Amino acid sequence: MEKRDFSAVENDGFDLAKKAGEYGASSAFLTSDLSNALFPESGLYLSDRLLSNSRQYLRSMIGEIESQLCLKAVENLGVVHASIVEIGNSSMVYCHDHLRNAGLLNQSDLLEHVFVQAQKVELTNRLLQKFSQENLENSLASHLDHEDQNVAEAAMALLVSRNRSGFQIGQISCRLSDVPVEIYHDLVWSVTAAVQKISGCSEPKLLAAAELLLAGHDESQSIDNRAQRLAGLLDHAEASATIPHPIKDGLDLFLARIALRSQLSINQLTIFTAEPNMARLVVVMRALGITEIDAISVFTALDGSGNILTPASYKEISRDQAIVMTDNWSKPSAFQTAERKLASNHPEIDG
Template identity: 45%
Template sequence: MNETMNNDIIRHASAMAGKASFIADDFAQALFPRTDVSFNDRMRSNARQYLRATIGQIEQRICRIATDEMGVSHETLAKIGQGSGGQSFRLLENSGLLKTTEIVQHLFVKAQQGELAARLLQKISQQDLEATLTRHLDHADPVVAEAAMGLLVAQSKSTGAAGEISASLADLPAEIAFALAWPVTAALARLSGLPGSQLQQATERMLAAHDESASVARKSDRLARLLEQTAETGDAIPHPMKDGLSLFIARLARRSGLTSDQIIGFTAEPNMVRFVVAIRAADFPTQDALSVFAALDGDDHILTAATYGETDQDRCLALVSSWAAPGAYQNAERILADDSLGDQGK
C-alpha cells in the first residue's frame, strides 16, 4: 500500500465511524418497512440522480444570477454558474436537509412516474406516445387547442432519455423549488464564504422568476380540466396510451377529486389496489379499466372483469372521497385511530 492509499483508507474509515450510529436506523428501515410499497434499485438510483441534477440546476441558476445579473465576482460561484463543479449536493446529502417529507414525497412521485413511463414504453412506442399529444391541437375550442399546444411544448422541453426521470427546474412545483432553493443557498454561502445576503437576493430573484405555469404537470392539469369540461372529449374515458401518461394522470385526478401525486403513488402499491378503487369510483367501464390496468402494471398482475365488476362502486366512492380530504386531516385521523386502538389494548 502506498501512502496515498493509506490516507484514503484512513479518511474513509473516519467517515464511516461518523456514520456508524446510523447503520441500525438504515437497516431497521429496510427490515421493518411501514408500508407495503417496495422500492427497486432503479427507483432509488433514478431518484438520487434526479435530486442531484435538480440541485445542480438550482445552484447553477442562483450562481448565474449572482454573477451575471448582480455583478458578484467570485471564482467558485462563476464556476458553478458555468455548469461545472457543483458542490451543494455533496454537502446537503448528509446533512438531513433533503430528508423533509415534502422533498422525499416529491422524489418518490417522480421516481414512480419514471417507472410508469418505462412500463408504458413496453406497450407503446415512444413515437406513438408522443403522437398522442397532437390529438387535441385541432380541437374546436381554441382554448383547448392552445392548452394542448402548451403541453406539447412543455413536454418537448422536458423529455429525457427513455427510462430516466428528466430533471428540469421549470418542472418543479413552487413548494418544492422553494424547499430546495434555500438549503442550496445556505450550502453555496458556506462553500463560497460569501455573506448570505447576496446569495439570498439571487435566490429570491430565481424564485420570483420561476414560472410554474410552464411545467408539464400544470399544463397537463389545465388541459385535463378543459377536456373534462368539454362534452365531446369529457365523455371519453382517459387512457394512458391515448392521452400520454401525464395527461392521463391529470384527467383521472380531475375525475376522482384526488391529486396527480396521489394517483401516481397508488400505482406503486401492491396490485395497484387503490388505483383500481380510484378508477372504479371514477366509473371506468370494465373493458377500459382492464386495459388501463394492463398498460400501467409492471408485475404481470391481472385484473379480471369479475373482480373489477364486483368491487362495490359506492364503497369505492366513499373511500376515494376520504382520500381526497386534506392530508393533515387524514394523518390526524389515522393517529387518533391508532391511539384509540392503543387505549383499547390497555
C-alpha cells in the first residue's frame, strides 16, 4: 500500500485556530452567496467564461495599479523600501485579496466596469468568429482619409488605442487608461492603503506616488473616450446618414454612435447586449428608427446564442413606445434605481 505523505497539510494549532476564526466570520455569508447563485436577480446569464474573465480583469487592474504605484515611488520619488521595490518589479498581484476581504472591491461602479469589459471581450470574440480582425480594422481605417482632418485624427487615435490594448482571443487584461477616472481615483487610493499595509512602508512618498499616478492618468487615451469623440465628429459629418453597425464601425465605434444617438451610455448598451435576446438593444434600435434589415444584421453580428430577430417581431414594437422606453433608460441611473425601489416598496398613498 502506498504510503501517503500528510506533511503538506499538517497545520500547527495556531494556524488552525486562526483559520477557524476567519471561516467563522466568512461563513456567515454562506447563505447570501448561495442565494445569489441560486436566485439571481438580474436576469443576465453569467457564464463561467464571463465570470473567469471578470476575475482575471479585476486582478489585472489591481496588479497594474500596485505595480505602477510602487514603480513611481521607487523611480520618481526615491523610495528604497524592499517590499515596495518587490511589488513594483513583480508580476504577482498582492493587494487583491486584502481589498476583497475588506469589501473595497464590492463597489457597484467598479463591478459594472469589470462586467462591461468582460462582455466587450465576449462580443469581440463573437464578431471575430464571423469576420476577420483585418476586416474589422479596415472599416475604421477608411476614416483615415476623411476630408475633415479632425475626423481623420480621431480615427487614427482610436486605431492606435485599440492596437495598444493588445487584444487576443481568450485573454483579457487591463489597460489602465481604459479605466474610468472616478473608478481609477478610488481604486488607486484603496490600493495605496493596501500596499502600505502589506509593505509596512508608511512613507508619505507613497501617497505622493499615488498623486503622481493620478495626475499621469490621461482619460483621452481610453478606447471609449476616443470612440465617443469620433462618433461625435461623424455625427456632424456626412456619416450621420449611415446606420451604425458593429461590422462597419467596429464594436467600440458602433456602441459610441448608438450611445450618442440614444443618449444612453456605452456601459448601458454593453449590458443590453448581455441580456436575453438583447431585448433592450432591439428596442433602442427601433427607437432610433433603424430599419428591420439593418437591425437584424446588427442583431446577428452581436448574437452568440443562435437567437433570431425576425422582421415581424421587430416591427411589432411600437416606435413611440420604444422612444419612451429609451428615454426612460437615459435618465440618471440613481433616479431609475430610486424610482424602482420606491415603486416596489412603497405603494402609493391614497387620498
